[in-house]
Amino acid sequence: MIRPTSEAELSDAIRSATAPLLIQGNGTKSAMLRPVQAAATLSTAALSGITLYAPKELVMTARAGTPLSEVEAVLAERGQHLIAEPSHLFGPHQTIGGVVAANISGPRRVSGGAMRDHVLGVRAVNGEGEMLKFGGRVLKNVTGLDIAKLLTGSFGTLAVMSEITFKVLPICEAAGTVVVHGLDAEAGVKVLSAGLGSPFSVSGAAYCPLERKAALRIEEFETSVNYRCAKLAAQFPNAEILGTEASRAFWQDIRDLKMLPHGEALWRVSARPSAAPEILRAVAHLGVTGLLDWGGGLVWLTGPANIATHNAVCAAARAASGVWWLMRAPDSLSAAVDVLPPEPPALAELRRRVQHSFDPRGILNPLKLRAA
Amino acid sequence: MRQPEPKPGIMARRAEIIAGLQRILPERAVIGDAISLKPYETDGLTAYREAPLAVVLPESEAQVIAAVKFCASQGIRMIPRGAGTSLSGGALPMADAVVIGMMRMNQILEINFQDRYAVVQPGVTNIGITQAVSDEGYFYAPDPSSQLACMIGGNVSMNSGGAHCLKYGVTANNLLGLRLVTVEGEVLEIGGTHMDAAGYDWLGIITGSEGQLGILTEVTVRILHSPEGARAMLAGFAANEVAGQCVDAIIASGIIPVALEFMDRPAIHACEAFAHAGYPLDAEALLIIEVEGSEAEQTDMLRRIRDICERFNPISMRVSETAEESAAIWKGRKGAFGAIGRISPDYLCMDGTIPTSRLPEVLHRIGQMSESYGLQVANIFHAGDGNLHPLIMFNANDPASFAKAEAFGADILTLCVEVGGCLTGEHGVGIEKRDLMTTQFSPAELNQMRRIKSAFDPDWLLNPAKVFPLAEGV
Secondary structure, rough: EEEEOHHHHHHHHOOOOOOOEEEEEEOOOOOOOOOOOEEEEOOOOOOOOOOEEEEHEEEEEOOOOEEHHHHHHHHHOOEEEEOOOOOOOOOOOOEHHHHHHHHOOOOHHHOOOHHHHEEEEEEEOOOOOOEEEEOOOOOOOOOOOOOHHHHOOOOOOOOOEEEEEEEEEOOOOOEEEEEEEEOOOOHHHHHHHHHHHHOOOOEEEEEEEEOOOOEEEEEHHHHHHHHHHHHOOOHHHHHEEEOHHHHHHHHHHHHHOOOOOOOEEEEEEOHHHHHHHHHHHHHHHHOOEEEEEEOEEEEEEEOOOHHHHHHHHHHHHHOOEEEEEEEEEHHHHOOOOOOOOOOHHHHHHHHHHHHHHOOOOOEEEEEEEOOO | OOOOOOOOHHHHOOHHHHHHHHHHHHHHHHEEOOHHHOOOOOOOOOOOOOOOOOOOOOOHHHHHHHHHHHHOOOOOOOEEEEOOOOOOOOOOOOEEEEEEEEEOOOOEEEEEEOEEEEEEEOOHHHHHHHHHHHHOEEOOOOOOOOOOEHHHHHHHOOOOOOHHHHHHHHHHHEEEEEEEEOOOOOOEEEEEEOOOOOOOOOOOOOHOOOOOEEEEEEEEOOEEEEEOHHHHHHHEOOOOOHHHHHHHHHHHHOOOOOOOEEEEEEHHHHHHHHHHHOOOOOOOEEEEEEEOOHHHHHHHHHHHHHHHHHHOOOEEEOOOOHHHHHHHHHHHHHHHHHHHHHHEEEEEEEEEEOOHHHHHHHHHOOOOOOHHHHEEEEEEEEHHOEEEEEEEEEEEHHHHHHHHHHHHHHHHHHHHHHHOEEOOOOOOOOOOHHHHHHOOOOOOHHHHHHHHHHHHHOOOOOOOOOOOOOOOOO
C-alpha cells in the first residue's frame, strides 16, 4: 500500500503510477458502491492532522486522512460540531477525506445541508499529479467553478483530496425531541412534514417503521427548545418529549442506523418525502426493512443481497423519481448491478469528458461508480 | 475592458443571422434593430457597454434549444441573461454574440408544500418565488439586495447570496434540481425534487458557473417555512475594530443570528439620509443584527446579544419594538446601493471575502488606499461571513477617475486574497474580476477549470471572455 505523508509524495505516487490505483483513506467504505480492480492501493491515511481551526470564524482545515473522531473531538472541546452530522455507520476509523469523498451526511442534513454544502475548499491531486487548490477558507466564495463541490461525493474518481476546509457551527445549548408513537408510514411522514412545515426550525425528522414512531428534533437555547417542543407536541396525540441527553442519544442512533437490523445489503434512496411510504411498501415483501430520515426524503433499506431485491429497490426509487446508492453489499452483487441510477446518454458523455479532464489515464478509482 | 476580436465572418453576416433567427423563433422573440438592442448593452456594471449582434427572448425550452442549435451550428457566441442585474458584468454582451434573454420564461410551474419545493422557470424573480408561497407561510431563503428584479436563473448562474445566508446559505444550498440546455442542444436533467443526487455533483458545478456551461430552463428550489417572526437591532460603535470584536464575541457565544450586517461611517451617513432608519450618525461602525422566533424568543435572544454588545461600549443601541421599525432598519441596508448613488452617481461595488479576524486590518488598509487614490469609499458587508462590499465612488465622465476606481478595486480584491480570502463572495467573477483570477489560482488550477468548461462547451461559445483571463481556450 502506498501511504504518502505529504501532498508532494501524493503527487509523485499518482504521477509515477502506471496502472490503476484503488484510492482510500482507512478503507472503511470499501463495500460501498462498486469494487475497484487495481494494481495498488493509495491511502491518504498518513496525511493526517488538523492544520487550521478558527472557532470564531467557524472554519476548520484538516488533512484528508485525519480521523473523523479526531475532528469531532477537537471541535467538541470548543463547543462546535460538523453541521452535516455524518454517520458513524462505517465505524470509528473513517477519515474526514472519506466522509467528504462519499458526501456522508446525517439527520441534520434536512435543515442544515449536506456535507457538500459545508466544504469550503479542498487541496487535491488530479490524475496527472498536479497539486490543485479550489475554494478557500472563507464562508462565501463564488470565485471560479466550484470544483470543491464537484470533488465532494466523487469517491476519489476525479482527484485525490489531500486537505479539506469546512464550515462548522456551535453545538446548541439544548436539544429536544418530540416522539409520536403508534404511526404507520403514511401517518409518520405526515408528522414529519408537519414538523418541517412548522415555523420552529426542526433539525431532525425521522420515522422508524419497526417501532412505528416519528421523531422531530429542535436544537436551540433551552428556553426555545422547551417552547418549540411543547408547541409541536400539542399538534399530535401520543407525543412524548425527550430532553437534551435522551435526544442526543436518540439522534445518534438514527444517524448510525441503530434502529435498522443489520442485513446483508444496505441501500440508500433519496426521493420526495411523500413517496417514502410507497417505497417501503414496494419492497417489504422481499424481506427489506427501512428507516426514514430527512423528513422521509432519505430511505435507508436493508435486506438480502441478491439481484432481484436490488432491482426491486431500484424500481421503487425510480417510481418515486428518486435515486439510489448500494451502500454495502458483497462484491458479487455490487459488481453485477447498477449501484447508482444509470445516466442518460448526454450526461454519461459529459461525465466521461469531465473525468478525462481530471484523470486522462483513468487511473483513479476506476469504475468505482459505474461499470463503464 | 479588453474583449476578444469579434469573429469577422459572423459580423459580416449579421442580417442573415437575424433573418435565420426570425425563421426559427416567433417574430416577437428576436430583436435586431439598434434602438431595441440598446437596453441590452450593459447590466448592473454599467461602466462597460457593448451592443450585441442580436437578442432573442425565448418563451419555451423548445425555443431555447432552437436558438442554441442555430447559434452553435454557425459558431455564434451566446450570452445568457436574466434581469441584467449582475454587478460583475456577467451579462455584458459581445459585438458578435447573441444575447439569450430568459425574462419571458417566467412561469411558476409547480409548488409542493408537503415536500417543500417549487419548480420555476428561470425568468421568475427571486422575490416572485417567495410571493408565490408566502400565503402558506413559506419563503425562498437567499435574498440578494436586487431581489425585486433579479431572476432565479441569474441567481443560480452566479450562486447569489444575500443578507440572510449566515443562517440559510447561498443559492447552491437551496437548490434541488435544474434543467440545462447544453451548447449541443441537449437537455440535461440535473437533480430533481430529492435532496441528495447520485453520482457527480452536477448541481454544484453548474451553480455559479456564470452561464458558461449551458442555458438554464427550469429550476427546482427548496422552500422553507418562515419563522414565527423576526426582529432587528442596531448597535453603533466608536471604531471599526471594536465592532469587529463584537461580531467575534457574538459568534463565540454560540449565537448565530439570522443576519449580521456591518456598515462604516460613510455608509451609515449615506443610508440614513436615504432611509431615515434612525442610524447613529456619530458612530464609526454600525451593526445590524437580526434574530428570529416567537416574540419571547426574539426578546430573549436580543437580550443576550445586547449583553454582549454592552461589553464593547456601544455609542448607541436600539432594539426595534415593531415589525415596522425592523423594516425601516432593513430599508437602509437594502437600499445602500441607491443611497450611495445619491452621493455619487457612479460607484463600483466590490465583493471580496476575508477571514473575519482580518477585518480591522483590511478596513484600515482600504482607508489608506482611499486616501492615496483620492476616492471615497463606503463599506457595507455581511459581517458574519466576512463578505465585504466596499463601494468606490468615482466620476464616470472623467476617464482618469474611472481608471483610478478600477485600480483601487483591484487593490482591495488583491488584498482580500492576500489575507486568505477570495475575489468574490456572491457577485461572481464576470468580466470585472476576470484578469485578477491569477492572483487566486495557479495556471494549473485555472486550466483544470478551463478543461471543465471545455467539456461542456468545446468551442467556448457560451458567455466566453468572462471568468477566465483572456487566453487561448484549452
